Amino acid sequence: MGKAMIIGAGGVAGVAAHKCCQNPDVFEEICIASRTLEKCEALKAKLDGGKTKVSVAQVDADNVEMLSGLIKEYKPDIVMNLALPYQDLSIMDACLAAGVHYLDTANYEPPDTAKFEYSHQWAYRDRFKNAGLTAVLGSGFDPGVTGVFSAYAAKHHFDEISRIDILDANAGDHGYPFATNFNPEINIREVTANGSYFEDGKFIEVPPMSVKREYDFPEIGRKDMYLLHHEELESLALNIKGIKRIRFFMTFSQSYLNHLTVLQNVGMTSIEPIMYEGRPIVPLQFLKAVLPDPASLGPRTKGKTNIGCIFKGIKDGQEKDYYLYNVCDHQQCYREVGSQAISYTTGVPAMIGAMMVLTGKWQKPGVYNVEEFDPDPFMAELNRCGLPWQESFAPKTVE
Ligand code: NDP
Numbered sequence: 001m002g003k004a005m006i007i008g009a010g011g012v013a014g015v016a017a018h019k020c021c022q023n024p025d026v027f028e029e030i031c032i033a034s035r036t037l038e039k040c041e042a043l044k045a046k047l048d049g050g051k052t053k054v055s056v057a058q059v060d061a062d063n064v065e066m067l068s069g070l071i072k073e074y075k076p077d078i079v080m081n082l083a084l085p086y087q088d089l090s091i092m093d094a095c096l097a098a099g100v101h102y103l104d105t106a107n108y109e110p111p112d113t114a115k116f117e118y119s120h121q122w123a124y125r126d127r128f129k130n131a132g133l134t135a136v137l138g139s140g141f142d143p144g145v146t147g148v149f150s151a152y153a154a155k156h157h158f159d160e161i162s163r164i165d166i167l168d169a170n171a172g173d174h175g176y177p178f179a180t181n182f183n184p185e186i187n188i189r190e191v192t193a194n195g196s197y198f199e200d201g202k203f204i205e206v207p208p209m210s211v212k213r214e215y216d217f218p219e220i221g222r223k224d225m226y227l228l229h230h231e232e233l234e235s236l237a238l239n240i241k242g243i244k245r246i247r248f249f250m251t252f253s254q255s256y257l258n259h260l261t262v263l264q265n266v267g268m269t270s271i272e273p274i275m276y277e278g279r280p281i282v283p284l285q286f287l288k289a290v291l292p293d294p295a296s297l298g299p300r301t302k303g304k305t306n307i308g309c310i311f312k313g314i315k316d317g318q319e320k321d322y323y324l325y326n327v328c329d330h331q332q333c334y335r336e337v338g339s340q341a342i343s344y345t346t347g348v349p350a351m352i353g354a355m356m357v358l359t360g361k362w363q364k365p366g367v368y369n370v371e372e373f374d375p376d377p378f379m380a381e382l383n384r385c386g387l388p389w390q391e392s393f394a395p396k397t398v399e
Contacts (some may be wrong), residue, residue: 002358003029005100006078007061007091009039011182011295012105012140013349014192016082016354017043017054018337019343019385024051026355031074033057046338053230061087064094072097076211078103078354082347085109085116092124092135101133101363103353105140105346106186107231114189114271118234121367129366137369139353140346141326142168143232143246145387146309147371148349148378149324150240153311157322157373160242161313166230167395170343171220172330178259179292181342185249185284188269191260196229197247198237205225205229213249216396217306218329220258225249235369242313249306263287291341294343301330301340309395323394326387336386345387352381 004020006013009032020027021118032280034042040056047054058287059070061083067087071079071094081091081104095102109116128135138144146166154161170181180187195206211227232247252260263269263301273280308325327343331340334342353370356362362373382389 001026001028002077003027003031003075004078004354004358005071005074006080006082007033007059007067007087008081009034009036009043010082011343012346012350013082013337014043014295015333015337015343016080016350017047019306019348019351020354021050021052022385023045023351023355026358027052027351029053029055030232031055031076032058033059033070035060038075050204052361061094062090064097065088067091067094071100071246072093074099078357080104080350080354082350085184086111088235089120091147092121094329095133095135096124096131098327099131099133101357101359102135103139103350104127104137105144105350107143109186109189112159112271114193116231118231118369120278122180125367134357134363134365135367136353136357137367137375138232138235139349139370141349142166142230143235143306143355144346144349144370145307145382146328147236147369148375148382149233149309149389150236150311151371151373152375152379153322153324154240158311158313158315158320161311162205162242162244162274163312164236164240164243164246165310166232166246166248167306167308167310167325168219168248169215169217169220169225169306170251170303170342171223172301173303174301174340175290176292176297176300177255179297180294181297182294182346184288184291184294188260188284188287189271191228191250191252192269193229195227196233197227197245198233198243199245203233206297209252213397218390218392218395219396220304220306223251224254225251232369236371239369239371295339296340298334298339298364301334304329305345307345308389321394323392324389326382326389328387348385348387349382352378352385
């Protein structure tokens with residue numbers, strides 16, 4: 001049916017590439033293009049032999065001319081941006097130059113300011129619309145599946161949703177005192193920023209890790225959760241009609257928080273360059289270099305993730321609670337595609353989003369967040385492609 005170019009060859013790209021190859025009727029050919037060619041080649045070696053034709057290329061995705069040249073040569077139907085948020089705008093520019101659909105899993109963040117927001121990418125709406133191209137923003141798990149869950153709840157279960165709590169719980173244990181489950185630089189920038197939530201039309205900021213809840217989750221039990229700002233709050237606040245409050249909570253272990261506090265106190269999480277032995281280095285980038293590579297956590301991580309949304313609202317004049325979630329087992333993911341559940345829960349929805357575009361189910365010219373499309377075909381593919389969802393009453397908070 002089509003050709004996809006995957007930019008990046010890290011944890012998420014690895015899963016997405018495996019999943020594309022499991023769906024050769026949709027993904028007849030893929031090209032894995034990233035900064036380090038050896039990583040693309042190593043990934044291709046794991047994928048060769050199936051029906052999907054896999055090729056590789058070296059590219060610096062910050063260089064629009066180089067990337068658009070590569071896209072024009074390979075002629076994919078869609079570019080899946082699974083590099084880092086810093087590359088979002090240059091990859092969108094390259095897609096426009098080459099006339100190709102675009103998809104990503106994380107919104108743009110300027111390298112020198114630890115503040116992500118959608119305004120940069122929403123500014124491309126007219127350009128994609130006029131070019132007749134579709135750009136799908138945030139097709140990972142959160143953002144991604146959480147937005148699709150919200151659209152599904154709004155379509156099938158509520159007349160109006162008033163509150164959404166997104167709960168991202170990871171009960172996985174990798175055995176290290178401190179490691180991050182995805183790119184350490186992006187992860188630490190996210191968790192050291194102020195928390196915030198949406199209420200009554202505005203965002204309310206709170207200090208990092210200052211709001212804590214304990215939930216008793218299906219399959220993974222009691223977990224401490226902390227309120228964070230997260231990118232889907234911004235788009236859901238606009239796209240879910242009548243919404244009054246949206247919050248995002250994530251689990252952190254005490255060991256993770258202790259290490260993070262020390263690293264922050266000694267200045268290791270700073271993104272301000274400092275001079276070291278005559279040359280500038282960014283402490284957070286140095287820290288990334290000494291921390292375990294998230295891709296290496298796969299074989300060590302045991303346990304499950306439980307990520308989902310609690311919805312509250314009105315249906316047929318009655319107040320209603322509804323909980324939609326997915327439970328994913330780290331070891332099962334590792335056996336299937338060689339990576340842990342964090343990359344898996346992002347890479348699978350990235351593949352499904354691209355599948356939606358290639359099959360024409362999610363094609364409309366412009367720049368859209370996932371909740372702006374019909375959730376039903378995506379929800380069906382989640383069940384088929386390894387991330388089955390479950391529905392129930394909300395889990396209990398433990399006060
Ligand atoms: P990794 O660090 O494992 O991989 C990033 C890849 O991008 C690497 O292969 C890297 O190349 C490549 N890359 C970086 N810069 C460039 C560049 N200028 N040109 C070409 N390639 C480049 O990250 P993850 O796989 O963990 O994460 C990928 C994305 O997924 C991130 O944007 C992250 O924020 C997002 N994410 C989204 C989630 C969601 O639920 N929505 C959850 C988790 C992650 P090299 O090998 O040379 O370093």
